[in-house]
Amino acid sequence: MSTALLAIEHLTAGYGDAVILEDVSFALPRHGSLALLGRNGAGKSTLIASVMGLTRVRAGVVAFDTADITRWRPHRRAHAGLGWVPQEREVFPSLSVTENLTVIGRAGPWTVARVQELFPRLAERAGNLAHQLSGGEQQMLAIARALMLNPALLLLDEPFEGLAPLIVEEVERAIGQMKREGMAVLLVEQHVDAALRLCDQTVVLERGKLVHAGASVQLREDRALLESLVTLRADAR
Amino acid sequence: MTVALRTSGLGKHFGGVRAVTDVSLALPRGSRHAIIGPNGAGKTTLINLLTGMLPPSEGEVYLGEHRVTRLRPDQRVKRGLARTFQINNLFPDLTVMQCMLLAVCEQRGAAIEPWRPIARCSAELTAARDVLRLLRLDGAEDTIVRELAYGDQRLVEIGLALACRPRVLLLDEPAAGVPKGESQALFRVIADLPGDVTVLFVEHDMDIVFRFAQRITVLVSGAILTEGPPEQIARDPMVKQVYLGDRG
Numbered sequence: 258m259s260t261a262l263l264a265i266e267h268l269t270a271g272y273g274d275a276v277i278l279e280d281v282s283f284a285l286p287r288h289g290s291l292a293l294l295g296r297n298g299a300g301k302s303t304l305i306a307s308v309m310g311l312t313r314v315r316a317g318v319v320a321f322d323t324a325d326i327t328r329w330r331p332h333r334r335a336h337a338g339l340g341w342v343p344q345e346r347e348v349f350p351s352l353s354v355t356e357n358l359t360v361i362g363r364a365g366p367w368t369v370a371r372v373q374e375l376f377p378r379l380a381e382r383a384g385n386l387a388h389q390l391s392g393g394e395q396q397m398l399a400i401a402r403a404l405m406l407n408p409a410l411l412l413l414d415e416p417f418e419g420l421a422p423l424i425v426e427e428v429e430r431a432i433g434q435m436k437r438e439g440m441a442v443l444l445v446e447q448h449v450d451a452a453l454r455l456c457d458q459t460v461v462l463e464r465g466k467l468v469h470a471g472a473s474v475q476l477r478e479d480r481a482l483l484e485s486l487v488t489l490r491a492d493a494r
Numbered sequence: 495m496t497v498a499l500r501t502s503g504l505g506k507h508f509g510g511v512r513a514v515t516d517v518s519l520a521l522p523r524g525s526r527h528a529i530i531g532p533n534g535a536g537k538t539t540l541i542n543l544l545t546g547m548l549p550p551s552e553g554e555v556y557l558g559e560h561r562v563t564r565l566r567p568d569q570r571v572k573r574g575l576a577r578t579f580q581i582n583n584l585f586p587d588l589t590v591m592q593c594m595l596l597a598v599c600e601q602r603g604a605a606i607e608p609w610r611p612i613a614r615c616s617a618e619l620t621a622a623r624d625v626l627r628l629l630r631l632d633g634a635e636d637t638i639v640r641e642l643a644y645g646d647q648r649l650v651e652i653g654l655a656l657a658c659r660p661r662v663l664l665l666d667e668p669a670a671g672v673p674k675g676e677s678q679a680l681f682r683v684i685a686d687l688p689g690d691v692t693v694l695f696v697e698h699d700m701d702i703v704f705r706f707a708q709r710i711t712v713l714v715s716g717a718i719l720t721e722g723p724p725e726q727i728a729r730d731p732m733v734k735q736v737y738l739g740d741r742g
Contacts, residue, residue, distance in 0.1 A: 275641060297673045298643030344644060344671065345581065378534055389508075392580045392667065393533025393698070418670045419580070421532045421698055423739035447673045487673075 261320075262287040262441050263308065263410055268317035270307045276315065277303040278465045285410070285458070290442040292456035292473060294449060294487050299462040301445045302344055305412050308443070309341050310334050322409065335361070340408030344415045344445075346399040350388035354379050357387055357398055358405050365407025366438060372401035375431050376424070393419045400428065410441040417448060429455060449487060453477045461486045497558070498523040498692035499544070499575075499662045504553035505716075506539055513539040515717045517553070521662070524689045528707035529696045530727075532737055536716035537696045538580055541666050544694075545577045546570050557662065571601075574661030578651045578668055580696075586640035590631060590650055593639060594622035597657035625653045628683055645672040649680065656687075663687070665695040669702055681706045700738065704728060712737065 261284035271277040277300045285291045293301050306312050308319055310331040319327045326334055335341075349357050358369050358379075373380035376397040382390060387398060396419045403411060413432075417425045432455050436442060446452040453459060453473045461469035469476075469486050476483045499521045506514040514536045521527050529537050542548040544555055546567040554563045562570050585593050595612065598621045612619070626632045629649045634642060639650060648671050655663055665684070669677035681702055684693055697703050703710065703724070710727045712719040714736055720727070727733055 272641075297645035297676060302644065382534070391534045391538055392670075397533065415671065419533070419667060419698060421737055422700055423737060424533060425698075426739050447671075447677075449674065 261285055262289065262322060263443070264318070264320040265304075265308075266318040266320065268304075268307060268314065268319065270303065270312040270314045270317070272303075272312060276465070277312070278307065278462075280317070281462070281465070281467045282317075283460050283467060283470050285441055285443060287409075288436070288439045288441055289458060290436055290444070290456040291458040291460060292452035293443060293445045293460050293462065294452060295462035296487060298464075300465040301462055302414055303465075304462065305341070305414050305443070305445060308334075308412060309339065335406060335408075338409035340403040340406045340411045342399050342403045342411070342413045342416055344418070346392075346395045348387040348390075348395050348398050348402065351386060353384055353386055354390070354398060355383045357402050361402065362405040363407050367404040367407050369405070372404055375404075375427060376401055393421060393424070396420055397424065400431075404435075408440065410443065411435065412443045414445045415447060416444070417446065417451065425451075449483065453483075496523040497521065497556075498525070499694065500556040501544070502554045502556070504540070504543055504555065505551050506536075506543055506548060507551045513716050514543060514550075515715075517713075517716075517718055519711060519718075521692050521694060523661075523692055525692055526685065526706055526708045527692075527694045528703045528710045529694065529713055530698070530700075530703060530710060530737060531713035531719070535713045537713055538666055539716075540713065541577060541664050541694075541696065544664060545575060571658055571660075574659075575664070576655040576658040576660035576662070577664040578655050578666055580666040580670065582644075582647045582651050584639050584647060584650055584654075587638065589636050589638055590626065590642070591622060591635040593650060594625055594653055594657055595619070597654045598622045598625075601658045622657065625657050628656065629653050629680070645676060648672050652680070652684075660691060662692045662694065665693065665697075667696055667698065669697060669699050677702060678705075 263285040266282050268281045269276060269279050293304060295301050303312060310329055314327055318325055321337060378394055379397055379401055400416055416428060432442060444452055444456055453476055456473050459471060459473045459476055460467060497520050501517055501519045504514060504517040517540060531537055543550050546565055554561055557573055557575055595618055598618045626635060631649055639647060652668055672680055685706055707724055710724055711721040712733050720730060
C-alpha cells in the first residue's frame with residue numbers, strides 16, 4: 258500500500274454498465290496539490306466521484322491515508338477527511354447558509370467566521386435559505402461548506418465556475434493559503450493556467466485513460482506539450 | 495434603430511429584498527449584449543423577469559413593439575424569446591436527438607401530434623440535426639443526456655434554445671462548465687447566428703465578454719451601475735473596484 262495521502266491504483270470505474278475510467282493510476286503526496294486536466298468527457302469528474310465513492314468500481318484500488326477505501330460509503334470517506342466541492346454545487350436547498358456551514362462542520366482552522374471572511378457575501382446572506390442564493394453565491398457556499406469539514410484532502414470540481422473575477426482571485430488566494438496550511442488539494446478546472454499555477458503536480462486524462470503525469474511546471478513551460486494534451490487555449494486568468 | 499428587447503423601470507422585490515431595481519434596457523435588433531456584475535447582483539433574476547419565469551414587482555418588458563410583461567414563459571418563447579439556464583435544465587433520460595426533436599416539434603406546432611411516427615417527421619429531423627451539427631454534437635445523437643459530459647450537456651441546453659429559432663436569445667452563463675477552447679467555439683457559433691437574432695448573455699468569463707459583446711451593462715445590487723462598449727467598461731475604475739479586480 259502506498260504511503261501517499263491519496264493513491265489511485267489501476268482504477269477502472271464508471272456508472273452502471275458504462276466504463277468511464279480505465280486502468281488509471283497516480284498518487285497525491287500528503288500536503289500535495291494536483292491538477293486534473295483533460296478535454297470535455299475525459300473522465301475528470303468521474304475520477305473525483307470515484308474518490309468519493311459515487312461510481313461503480315470494477316477494478317483497482319482507491320487508498321486514502323494508507324487505508325483501502327475502495328468499498329467505503331461516501332459519508333465514511335468524508336469522516337476520514339475527504340472534502341468535496343461538486344461541480345453542480347449541491348448545497349442543501351432548504352437549509353440556511355449558516356446551517357449549510359455548521360451541519361457538517363468539524364474542528365479545525367476553518368470556522369464559520371473564517372469562511373465568512375473569505376466570502377463576505379455569505380455573512381450578508383447568513384439567514385437566507387440556500388435555494389434563495391444566486392448561482393455564484395451557491396458556489397461560494399459549496400466551497401465554504403467543504404472547508405468547514407476541515408478535510409485533509411479537498412477535491413475541487415471546477416470551483417471558479419460562476420464566480421465573479423474578483424471572487425476568483427479571492428478563491429485562488431484561499432487555495433494557496435490552504436496549501437500553506439497543509440491541506441492537500443485535487444483540482445479539476447477548465448481554466449488551465451489557473452490550475453497549473455495553483456497545483457504542483459498535473460495529471461491529464463484522455464477518454465478515461467491517464468495520458469500524462471508530472472510536475473505542473475513542465476506543462477507551464479512547454480505550451481506545445483500542453484496544447485497537445487488538452488488542445489485548449491489556456492486563458493489569461 | 496429597431497429595438498428587439500426593451501425594459502422600462504423593471505423591478506423585483508422579494509419581501510423587503512430588492513433584487514432588481516429600475517432596470518431600463520434597450521437592445522437593438524441583432525445586437526450582442528452582455529450583463530456582468532458581482533455574484534448576487536440580480537443578473538439571473540433579471541433574466542427570469544425577461545422570460546416571465548418571475549412576475550415583476552414594477553416595470554414593463556417589450557419584445558419588439560409588443561408588451562409581453564403579462565405573458566407566460568411559453569407564450570414568450572412562441573414570440574421568439576428563448577433562454578438557457580445557468581444550471582442545466584434538460585431531460586436527463588432522453589437521447590440528445592429526442593431532446594432536440596421535442597424542442598423543434600414544439601416550436602413548429604408538431605408536438606400536438608403525439609402519434610405521428612418520428613420517421614415521418616423528416617423536416618423536424620433535419621432541423622434537429624442542423625442544430626446538433628452547428629454545436630458539433632452530431633456524433634452524440636443517440637447518447638442519453640445524463641451520460642454526456644457536463645460541457646456537452648451545456649451545449650444541448652443551448653441547442654434547445656436554438657431549436658426554438660429565437661429572435662432574442664438569453665444565455666445565462668452559457669460557458670459555465672464548458673472547456674475554455676470549446677467555449678470560444680461555442681461563442682463563435684453564437685456570434686455567427688443570423689444578424690437579426692439578438693443575444694443577451696450573462697457571463698463571468700471576461701475574455702469571452704470583451705471579445706463577443708458589443709455593449710455591456712454592469713449590474714450591482716440589482717441596479718444598473720453603468721453601460722457602454724467593452725473598451726469603456728474595461729477602463730471604468732468603479733467596475734474594476736466592484737467586479738473586475740486586478741485582472742480585469
